Amino acid sequence: MVSTIDSVVxxxxxxxxxxxxxxxxxxxxxxxxxxxxxxxxxSFGVAPGEIFGYLGRNGSGKTTTVRMLTTLTRPSSGAAxxxxxxxxxxxxxxxxxxxxxxxxxxxxxxxxxxxxxFVAGLSGATRSAARARAGELLELVGxxxxxxxxxxxxxxxxxxxxxxASALVGQPSVLFLDEPxxxxxxxxxxxxxxxxxxxxxxxxxxxxxxxxxxxxxRLAGRIAIVDAGAIIAQGTPGELKAAHGRTTxxxxxxxDANAISQVLGGTDGIEIELNADGRTVACLDTATSGxxxxxxxxxxxxxxxxxxxxxxxxxxxLEDVFVxxxxxxxxTPTGATSSEDGR
Amino acid sequence: xxxxxxxxxxxxxxxLSLVFRRQAAAAGRDPxxxxxxxAMPALLMTVVFTALFDRISEVPGYDGGDxxxxxxxxxxxxxxxxxxxxxxxxxxxxxxxxxxxRLRLLPPPPVTQLxxxxxxxxxxxxxxxxxxxxxGFLFGGQNRNGMAGxxxxxxxxCLLGVAYSGVFxxxxxxxxxPQTPFQLQPLGLPLAFLSTALVPLAVMPTWAETLARYNxxxxxxxxxxxxxxxxxxxHELLVALAVLAxxxxxxxxxxxxxxxxxxxxx
Amino acid sequence: xxxxxxFVRDMGLVFTRTAKEAIGNAGLAFVAPTLLAVFxxxxxxxxxxxxxxxxxxxxxxxxxxVAPGGVLLSVFVGAGYTAGGxxxxxxxxxxxxxxxxxxxxxxxxxxxxxxxxxxxxxxxxGVLLVALALGAxxxxxxxxxxxxxxxxxxxSVAWNGIFYLSALATxxxxxxxxxxxxxxxxxxxxxxxxxxxxxxxWYEAAAxxxxxxxxxxxxxxxxxxxxxxxxxxxxxxxxxxxxxVTYGLAGRHYATATTAD
Numbered sequence: 001m002v003s004t005i006d007s008v009v010x011x012x013x014x015x016x017x018x019x020x021x022x023x024x025x026x027x028x029x030x031x032x033x034x035x036x037x038x039x040x041x042x043s044f045g046v047a048p049g050e051i052f053g054y055l056g057r058n059g060s061g062k063t064t065t066v067r068m069l070t071t072l073t074r075p076s077s078g079a080a081x082x083x084x085x086x087x088x089x090x091x092x093x094x095x096x097x098x099x100x101x102x103x104x105x106x107x108x109x110x111x112x113x114x115x116x117x118f119v120a121g122l123s124g125a126t127r128s129a130a131r132a133r134a135g136e137l138l139e140l141v142g143x144x145x146x147x148x149x150x151x152x153x154x155x156x157x158x159x160x161x162x163x164x165a166s167a168l169v170g171q172p173s174v175l176f177l178d179e180p181x182x183x184x185x186x187x188x189x190x191x192x193x194x195x196x197x198x199x200x201x202x203x204x205x206x207x208x209x210x211x212x213x214x215x216x217x218r219l220a221g222r223i224a225i226v227d228a229g230a231i232i233a234q235g236t237p238g239e240l241k242a243a244h245g246r247t248t249x250x251x252x253x254x255x256d257a258n259a260i261s262q263v264l265g266g267t268d269g270i271e272i273e274l275n276a277d278g279r280t281v282a283c284l285d286t287a288t289s290g291x292x293x294x295x296x297x298x299x300x301x302x303x304x305x306x307x308x309x310x311x312x313x314x315x316x317x318l319e320d321v322f323v324x325x326x327x328x329x330x331x332t333p334t335g336a337t338s339s340e341d342g343r
Numbered sequence: 344x345x346x347x348x349x350x351x352x353x354x355x356x357x358x359l360s361l362v363f364r365r366q367a368a369a370a371g372r373d374p375x376x377x378x379x380x381x382a383m384p385a386l387l388m389t390v391v392f393t394a395l396f397d398r399i400s401e402v403p404g405y406d407g408g409d410x411x412x413x414x415x416x417x418x419x420x421x422x423x424x425x426x427x428x429x430x431x432x433x434x435x436x437x438x439x440x441x442x443x444x445r446l447r448l449l450p451p452p453p454v455t456q457l458x459x460x461x462x463x464x465x466x467x468x469x470x471x472x473x474x475x476x477x478x479g480f481l482f483g484g485q486n487r488n489g490m491a492g493x494x495x496x497x498x499x500x501c502l503l504g505v506a507y508s509g510v511f512x513x514x515x516x517x518x519x520x521p522q523t524p525f526q527l528q529p530l531g532l533p534l535a536f537l538s539t540a541l542v543p544l545a546v547m548p549t550w551a552e553t554l555a556r557y558n559x560x561x562x563x564x565x566x567x568x569x570x571x572x573x574x575x576x577x578h579e580l581l582v583a584l585a586v587l588a589x590x591x592x593x594x595x596x597x598x599x600x601x602x603x604x605x606x607x608x609x
Numbered sequence: 610x611x612x613x614x615x616f617v618r619d620m621g622l623v624f625t626r627t628a629k630e631a632i633g634n635a636g637l638a639f640v641a642p643t644l645l646a647v648f649x650x651x652x653x654x655x656x657x658x659x660x661x662x663x664x665x666x667x668x669x670x671x672x673x674x675v676a677p678g679g680v681l682l683s684v685f686v687g688a689g690y691t692a693g694g695x696x697x698x699x700x701x702x703x704x705x706x707x708x709x710x711x712x713x714x715x716x717x718x719x720x721x722x723x724x725x726x727x728x729x730x731x732x733x734x735g736v737l738l739v740a741l742a743l744g745a746x747x748x749x750x751x752x753x754x755x756x757x758x759x760x761x762x763x764x765s766v767a768w769n770g771i772f773y774l775s776a777l778a779t780x781x782x783x784x785x786x787x788x789x790x791x792x793x794x795x796x797x798x799x800x801x802x803x804x805x806x807x808x809x810x811w812y813e814a815a816a817x818x819x820x821x822x823x824x825x826x827x828x829x830x831x832x833x834x835x836x837x838x839x840x841x842x843x844x845x846x847x848x849x850x851x852x853x854v855t856y857g858l859a860g861r862h863y864a865t866a867t868t869a870d
Contacts, residue, residue: 070709071709072705072709074868090868091711094709094710094711095711097709099709101705101706105698105701105702105703105705106703107626107630107703109629109630109633110626110629114629118622118626121619122622122623122707122711122712123710123712124615124712166706170710170711383790387793391797391798394809394812395797395807395808396660396803397807397809398663398803398807399660399663402659402663403662529645529648532648532652533652536653537652537655537656546659547656548654548658548659550655551655551656
């Protein structure tokens with residue numbers, strides 16, 4: 001068991017800092033409900049102070065994973081440690097974590113301050129300590145002005161920030177944020193992002209699930225891409241792009257359309273497509289053909305005496321990686337083919 | 344000319360029957376509130392009141408004859424009052440979901456939607472009425488007028504159901520709340536109790552007697568009692584039918600007006 | 610902080626939160642059960658009140674006999690309020706939030722039940738005052754009145770056990786709401802409206818064996834004269850038994866719900 005965790009940790013590169021024990025280690029976690037597999041078998045490690053992005057579309061098992069790691073749901077098989085504690089010891093784990101739920105469950109009839117005092121009280125704070133902590137946290141998340149207003153009057157973004165504040169009541173070392181910006185307008189989303197960044201700056205480890213590629217790309221140090229309950233790729237955004245991205249070069253030329261495909265065709269990691277508008281597009285797989293593949297491809301074309309009139313190089317982005325790995329865009333429900341594919 | 348008018352009527356009838364059948368299918372899927380619930384209070388009252396309050400007939404001034412025989416034709420009328428208006432749920436739901444707007448784009452006038460459901464509202468009370476009568480005869484109910492008497496009672500209950508539903512429709516159209524039948528349920532209690540359904544006017548205190556005298560349910564109950572215990576074709580029956588016709592006109596006017604102003608406002 | 614003190618404090622926090630929520634929703638929590646109970650008593654008084662004029666009626670007036678039942682009726686018609694709240698908390702994920710805190714989950718449940726008990730005081734007192742205004746007897750003054758309200762509180766704790774059990778076992782609002790009319794047979798087949806000797810034999814047997822009847826008789830004995838301690842003992846035992854069974858089973862479901870699923 002221990003060796004498996006070690007190998008997982010080594011595989012994700014935490015071994016670089018051997019002194020720090022990982023904040024989260026998941027070892028073949030799985031959750032099945034009868035015939036339905038919610039989480040197939042996931043293993044990963046998250047280093048202290050890291051933001052770990054758990055990226056997948058709806059129904060890919062993100063929330064179930066969070067619920068297992070936060071002791072709300074018991075895994076069908078596998079193990080995990082959070083803040084160094086086995087998740088079987090729910091009470092101990094809960095002392096170290098803070099959680100925000102996907103549908104911010106708040107009591108609309110309470111004010112923001114009342115809510116935080118209530119949570120702090122149930123966390124064991126005395127009345128005066130609870131009051132002080134509530135005030136502090138409200139300032140921290142920028143809700144000091146509306147502390148006395150009913151939660152029912154808050155906007156979606158304010159509710160999310162209050163939710164984050166209540167997750168911070170117990171001064172957790174590991175914070176789980178389950179889709180903290182889903183349904184928010186761009187401005188509120190940015191406010192929540194700033195909040196998450198400043199939490200990381202204060203040393204908290206953040207496990208962030210999201211269905212927004214941009215959010216994972218901007219916030220997370222490392223990302224796991226999940227699909228149908230399994231992790232299909234993980235690494236830093238750069239690593240993911242290097243391993244699964246591709247660079248495309250679109251050539252415009254006056255001469256023989258086949259010349260380029262004759263030069264580059266048949267090479268490992270390069271696919272040639274002929275566009276409807278007469279361009280030749282070379283798709284270079286960064287993983288197999290290397291970082292400098294685009295330059296080398298151009299050298300070979302020059303050497304063969306082919307001179308395209310114009311060319312456009314497109315670097316890979318995380319969206320491409322996601323689409324390539326899962327076969328569909330993030331907001332396309334599995335099983336539905338887009339109209340372009342249908343034609 | 345005449346042929347187009349007749350197809351118009353035929354179309355109207357077909358539309359009504361479609362609305363009726365859609366409502367009937369919905370009720371068939373969820374028989375509890377439509378068929379079972381209306382009979383439950385009356386069934387419970389039949390068993391309990393004949394046992395507990397039998398001795399009301401010993402009160403000085405009581406003029407209702409045998410109490411069990413007195414109670415049954417009154418209690419059966421309550422089927423129309425306690426558990427009423429179940430079809431108003433679908434009126435509210437259709438308005439809220441926008442389904443009503445879709446129906447409006449079709450040729451039949453919007454009130455077709457109300458009339459078709461009202462017809463079903465009358466029919467759905469039949470099983471409960473029959474159940475209460477059957478149990479009532481086991482618990483001391485009497486009938487001197489055979490099938491004709493029973494038929495008269497059934498018609499009175501169904502018509503009262505239609506008349507009373509208008510109130511539910513008017514509220515459901517204004518609030519668009521599918522919980523309307525639940526919200527208005529307590530209204531049925533004073534209408535039922537402060538009538539002659541349970542005891543004769545003679546044993547009520549003055550305040551209750553006054554209210555019961557002007558309660559439109561009272562003539563319906565009196566006619567129902569007459570149909571089982573007195574002369575079938577009494578003038579009470581005529582009064583009851585006239586009152587019911589009046590109430591139907593008033594409550595439907597309320598409902599139609601609510602619908603009209605809702606459609607005009609949207 | 611020692612565990613028992615911690616438990617009581619957490620319970621107090623939940624009690625306060627539930628109370629605030631109920632005060633914000635006073636119509637449903639306090640006014641509706643009071644009015645509904647008064648309404649039913651007044652309607653029956655209007656229809657069957659004169660049955661008190663017949664020979665053998667044990668009190669002066671109809672209201673003397675039904676007033677204690679009316680007080681308890683307010684508990685029945687208002688039942689399920691906090692159990693419904695618990696269910697809403699479970700559905701909204703609010704319970705999950707509390708589960709993640711170091712508070713004892715049993716303290717959360719206990720806080721809600723404690724508020725349910727406190728809530729019963731308001732409608733019970735309200736109905737009693739209306740009944741007294743309508744001329745009902747109260748021969749034991751304020752101590753007697755307090756005694757009857759206390760019985761209503763005990764009934765509230767026990768009867769709501771059924772709603773907590775249903776809420777936690779089914780996790781279904783309709784199932785909890787559907788239990789509301791359960792009180793009707795309970796009060797109908799008891800001495801609520803008329804004394805046992807007014808009933809036919811089979812009915813009297815049902816009323817005598819109805820476990821609610823002793824509680825009702827005890828409350829009535831307090832208002833009409835000397836307290837019937839025997840009936841009070843039997844009634845409270847029946848309520849305690851109901852509470853043990855329902856909260857015992859509800860507690861099991863709750864324990865499952867508050868550990869990982």
